[in-house]
Amino acid sequence: MRIRRAATLVSTFENDKTVLHNFLRKEIFECTPRVLEILARLADWIPLEDALAGLPGDPAANAEILKTLISRDIVLLEGSPAAERDQRYRDHWRWGAVAGFYHFSLRDLEFIDAERKLEQLREYKAEGDSPPLLTSNDGLDVVEPLPPVNLDDPFYDILYRRRSRREYASKPISLQALGNCLFAGKGLKEIGDAGEFGRLPLTMTPSGGARNPFELYVWARAVEGLAPGFYHYSSLEHTLGLVRDDDGAPPPSRLLGKQEWTNGAAAVVFLCATFERSAWKYRQALAYRVVLMEVGAILQNVQLAATHAGIASSPTGALAETEIERLLGLEEIEQATLFAIVLGAGHE
Ligand SMILES: Cc1cc2nc3c(=O)[nH]c(=O)nc-3n(C[C@H](O)[C@H](O)[C@H](O)COP(=O)(O)O)c2cc1C
Structure with a gap:
């Protein structure tokens, strides 16, 4: 059995936590430096039994981490449906994690209905007014009037x-x-x-x-x-x-x-x-x-x-x-x- 990490992973800081986003699955996973260390070794397919060889720390704890990563499809088992989907991403998404993170993370969002949206806007307004939505040339030294557009055209x-x-x-x-x-x-x-x-x-x-x-x-x-x-x-x-x-x-x-x-x-x-x-x-x-x-x-x-x-x-x-x-x-x-x-x- 061989394993490798998913291609669709991005790590960010959220307050005092380090989190891993599997953006193709839209899943978030709280992670530790040890998790990142394990993932760093799994760029290419390697036998499962070799994945943790020589890794510092308690072998049983490391094995437990790897098991969790596999169960969350962060580390993929060769031939599994998740690995096939990941391969499809590798084959077809040519714009890397920068665009991939953005594109896939924003799919299938939960939307709120109009009433809730209105309440939300009131909350935003209570926090502070909207910025001006138009910009005047007032105050510039040279301001040229333009001929009016013929709206009868x-x-x-x-x-x-x-x-x-x-x-x-x-x-x-x-x-x-x-x-x-x-x-x-x-x-x-x-x-x-x-x-x-x-x-x-x-x-x-x-x-x-x-x-x-x-x-x-x-x-x-x-x-x-x-x-x-x-x-x-x-x-x-x-x-x-x-x-x-x-x-x-x-x-x-x-x-x-x-x-x-x-x-x-x-x-x-x-x-x-x-x-x-x-x-x-x-x-x-x-x-x-x-x-x-x-x-x-x-x-x-x-x-x-x-x-x-x-x-x-x-x-x-x-x-x-x-x-x-x-x-x-x-x-x-x-x-x-x-x-x-x-x-x-x-x-x-
Ligand atoms: C990129 C884009 C996304 C928009 N999305 C929505 C939307 O999800 N729902 C909606 O009711 N109107 C949407 N609109 C329409 C805007 O609300 C509308 O263009 C704006 O209020 C100005 O009104 P006008 O198009 O009549 O000039 C969208 C417009 C643009 C350009």
Whole structure:
């Protein structure tokens, strides 16, 4: 039997304690210098009986520590399901512990409902006022006035009318409106030639290195001419492919951070990244941040298209990632749902 430590470990100080985070499992383990010493020896597979050889201290106590580490999947047994999952992380997550700790630790968070959120905000306010949310040029020596923007220009009119709207009329949205939103978000315009490095999709939104890590998925709940279900938007063909029907699916609020308003959604667009697309070219952890930034461009275009189509939309980053990904059939390490946009019929 051979063992090695998990690749998904980070140690931090919490007050007077040293703790070990197994960020893939979202588990925290209080640890001692001896634990770290044992783990330091277990970078590569070694026979279980050799793991503690020559280690100072009481052999029985050391063996007990190792047993606990194994029981917590901090140290992995070769061939176990936990070791296979760890191997999958090693094979597919190219951005190391810096980005991995952040990415995996923030998945599947417990959200609080709107009432509790309000109470919490009151508590924060009691601790001190919010910082100012706008910055004036007052006090600078040179301040240049800018010419006013012409809001009668149809382009600026659309930009100006974009709002996040969370109240939806109980009627369907049109397939045309949904298709326009998806095209605005990730529609394919052309495929550029990158010479020896192949061909790069040029889409409606900018993408770092034109790697286009995002795929859009749609939960259609009330879309004219579309059976309810979970669909994949292929920008290549501008089609929706049914991934699964939505029989037995939980209410949207369970997938979207306990936000009751999402239950009126006619459709939910999920922004899902396939990390390998970006990581193949960009190996530094910064690339993870670049992937996150791309959400903003896609979100903005979808909301603008929704505004133009006269339907309501609102973004949300509060997600039950694992449950959404199970419904969409995504891989847990290679892919992730990073954002959602709720669409619904507007009130006349
Ligand atoms: C990255 C991002 C995350 C957001 N997440 C949520 C959310 O979880 N729930 C929500 O109700 N609104 C969410 N919003 C919408 C903001 O609350 C909204 O944009 C803000 O109040 C400004 O209003 P406007 O979009 O109408 O201009 C999010 C917006 C952004 C850009």
